[in-house]
Amino acid sequence: MTSASSPLSSSPLSSSSLSSALSSALAPYGWDETWAGAFAPYAADGLLPGRVVRVDRGRCDVVTPDGTVHADTEFVTPRDPLRAVCTGDWVAVDPDGDPRYVRAYLPRRTAFVRATSSKRSEGQILAANVDHAIVTVSLAADLDLGRIERFLALAWESGAQPLVVLTKADLVPDPATRAYLVQDVETSAPGVPVLTVSARTGDGLDVLTAVLSGGTAVLLGQSGAGKSTLANALLGEDVMDVQQVRDTDGKGRHTTTTRNLLPLPGGGVLIDTPGLRGVGLWDAESGVGQVFAEIEELAAHCRFPDCAHDTEPGCAVRAALDAGRLPQRRLDSYRKLQRENQWIVAKSDARARAELRKEGKRRGAQGRAAMEAKRGRWR
Structure with missing residues (x-):
């Protein structure tokens, strides 16, 4: 027919x-x-x-x-x-x-990609031709700054402009507490705007609507972050199904099961995605560098260009850490995401695998030399 x-x-x-x-x-x-x-x-x-x-x-x-x-x-x-x-x-x-x-x-302008949870080291593209990558985080739960940094690394790598939206702001009525939480996120998201919104009261929605009116935005976040509720508020109607978070742990159930693209009434386009439990990096070296821009800037002043920021003399990163200018959590998160990204790239890139083995041997030699030095002092 x-x-x-x-x-x-x-x-x-x-x-x-x-x-x-x-x-x-x-x-x-x-x-x-x-x-x-x-x-x-x-x-x-x-x-x-x-x-x-x-x-x-x-x-x-x-x-x-x-x-x-x-x-x-x-x-x-x-x-x-x-x-x-x-x-x-x-x-x-x-x-x-x-x-x-x-x-x-048509050739994509941008693409948001994550690693799949399979053992085959495959990438999964979540959305294409996106201008704004909105990382949604619920203020009703404890902030997981490491997860925010992970989302932002993928967002920067995609070529889109990241934006962190702290949802359910009405559940944190104290302005001082809310300001403290925003500051915490801003420290973990250099160069990224951080907005607080409440889909229930409408607070902050006008600012977000203005930002999104000029392009395509994708909503990203865990189940229970309030993505579908936020999407409905931006669309002006109940298009996406919404479910309550669990009382036991504050986590949500998967409400959105497919990625849907919808035009916004005030202009712009919105892509809602299912809640993402696993957010694996996929060849996101530059994205990680942008999330941890202050560490990358400090590293440029280290005495050695291949400084591991561990025990090397003249390490500007360690100096900032000792002086209290760099939080230990940030450095730990930076190292974790770097190692993960190197691992996923190495699984699909022979040259990267060789570099990783070379780096492992170098660090092993450093460790053995340090142990020998300690033994010499004990004798």
Whole structure:
């Protein structure tokens, strides 16, 4: 069975009229002149542009000038999961047919990627073409600064602008306590705006809405962080299902099960994601460096360029630590994320594996030399 042809593909519109029609239909989803230029070769082949608003088991929902269509991704399913179609992609789809097929997707401007929990060392792309990566953190639970730093490393690496949103601010009514928590997060997120919002009272939503009005944003965070409630508040209607957190540990249940892209009434586009329990790094060296910018800056002043910030003389990082200018927690978190990132890269990169072995031997030799020095003092 074949569906009716696309009104845009079959009507005798001029080039300028067609461009205007496409812009009118897709502009709320982020379509612009740059995307139009990238799509031009596919337009010449009679394909329609569209943005993926949802992906599910080899099929996806694509918003097109014809409306939202269901399309099969069979022709663009690669072996590399990082190249699979995902929510946020701009794609070229058949103008008609049943089913329709995605024939290609346009080069991504940004991509938020994490390591999967499998033992195969694969990356998983969560969202594409994102301008703002919103790390949502509930003020109703104890702050996990290490997890915030982990999310921010992936956010910086994606190419998007990170933003930390502390939700459920109404549950911390004391301004002094709230200010203290914000300061704690700001210390762990240099260069990243930190906002407090309450979806229940509306506090802070106007500021967040203004920030998101100029692009595509993705909501990230653990289950129970209030992502779906926040999404509903930003959308102005109950689009996402919401469940209560558990009383025993304050954790939430997975409410959102797929990644959904939705236009915001005040402009901009929002991608809501399922709660992420595991947030593994995936080749995020530069992202880790940006999260710990103050440590990277200190390290540039160490006597040795390969300083491990341990027992080496002339270490600017250790000096800042001893002087109280650098918290031990920050340094520990920095080292942890660096080691994790090196490990995941080494599993898929032979050169990185060799460098990791070389570094391990160097540290082992240092340890043995230190033990020999101690034994010499004991004799």
